[in-house]
Amino acid sequence: MNGPASGLLELFDGQRLTPAQRRIAQCLVEHAADAAYLSSGELAELAQVSQPSVTRFAAALGFDGYPGLRRRLRELTAGTPRPADEHNEAQRAVLAEAGNLARLAESLADRRPVEEAGKLLAASRPLPVLGLRAAAPMAAYFGYFAAKVHPDVRVLDTGGSACADRLEQAHAAGATAMLAFVLPRYPREAHDAIREARHLGLSTIVVTDSPVSPVADDADLTLAAAVGSRLVFDLHTAPLALAGVLLQAMCDAAPAQTQSRLEAFEQSAARRQVFLP
Template identity: 70%
Template sequence: MNERAVSGSTERLLGLFEGVRLTPTQRRIAHCLVQHSPTVAYLSAAEVAELAGVSQPSVTRFATALGHDGYPALRRRLRELTVGAPDGPTEVGNELQQAVRTEMDNLGRLAGQLADRSRIAEAGSLLAASRPLPVLGLRAAAPLAAYFAYFAAKVHPDVRVLDTAGSLLTDRVEQAAGAGAGALVAFVLPRYPRETLEALREAREAGLRIVAITDSPVSPATEHADLVLPAAVGTGLVFDLHTAPMTMAMVLLQALCDAAPVDTQRRLEAFEVSAARRQVFVS
């Protein structure tokens, strides 16, 4: 099965989980199904349990949670989604072209998600109202957190980047909460650093609401987040492509600006005056 076909079956599989509140064990099973989407329709409940590292009864309960009578009914549905559904025309090209086309598909799905603007608008309002605004991103997610924070700082008075793990990370989360923060935005991307999930847990305990940009509706981040903004990660090259998460970050920033248009305009104008006085840019 080519990469675009796999992408299509993955998208259809993810649709099974939308609007369903899954337990951590059930998320592991869902993640396993997504990872093995080309062959999952042929797996038995025991094989799924072994792949996911859970018990066979957990797989049965998972099928029931999705509205099926049992795993056999779920497997029939999986075959409809991953085998029987058309994959569309096959694009000719090498692996580099296929990776780029998969990113185009990821952006297309993201555009479809944004037809309903309520969730992104709610997230923007949460972040605009938070003083300060902590932005969490560790390891591979650190550059995205820094990129978002760089622009957010132009329209928000107090943005704090949390990109270093360890005991100091807990300190900074608690300090942000103590200073009055009401929300935290987190970038949580594969391979899901343990420190990131621990920081999200601590942020919840500190009373912060969490907006998570992550790769999937069944990401481990969903256990801790109040609002999940999924954006798929490309896996066609040696290292992941983060085109869709980066785009989601900028969409979220737009929502933040839209939530406080007067303050946004005032801060942007003040920055332009300052930048011109200091001759920051050559053009």
């Protein structure tokens, strides 16, 4: 993509922004030709955020204040206007996910980390799967399918002392590993749970957005898949794909058990008419 919007996206890419800050970034891209000449108050009104949010946004990008950001925006937007057939913001966000998937595919050229994770997860009885806040649906997705091939999957989607209790119970029942999904904005309780799991002696496999995620140092095995950050809220396309790859690795690690449990489920589902014909 060419033009001023391209330069703006390069300025924002790789930055971990809050939802309010992403609204500002989205507004700047959509109004690239005019936004660089707005005051901080006018930009705040256009993006429907507070004026201090605009100031914090400039600081998050490394500028001393909004005037410095506005000077940079004027440099980036000087020149040719946006072409009439340019993708809109929604299209750019979805197309960026294709790039995240491509990078994930490239990282999977070395199958050893995923295969190791699959063996650890398949062998753990029970298998705790952690996902808090934004990562809770990811843990639920993984737990739903893992339960079809694993006899005791325990999804942990609430933090605090109750989470620590359930980890202790899983360990007492024989758990040897824990899978954790930790996505931006990295809940402190998720980090605490990973540390507690390691304290109990569990192998910790963490799916997160970057090899240098704040929780990576406390993981025995880190598997990274980038999240999309071009909309107000993250897109989790690549982490979801990685969850599917991990499920496959679990099945590959215990093929006989997988086949037996899948056949048993199909027989039970047919008897109970779980699915429509």
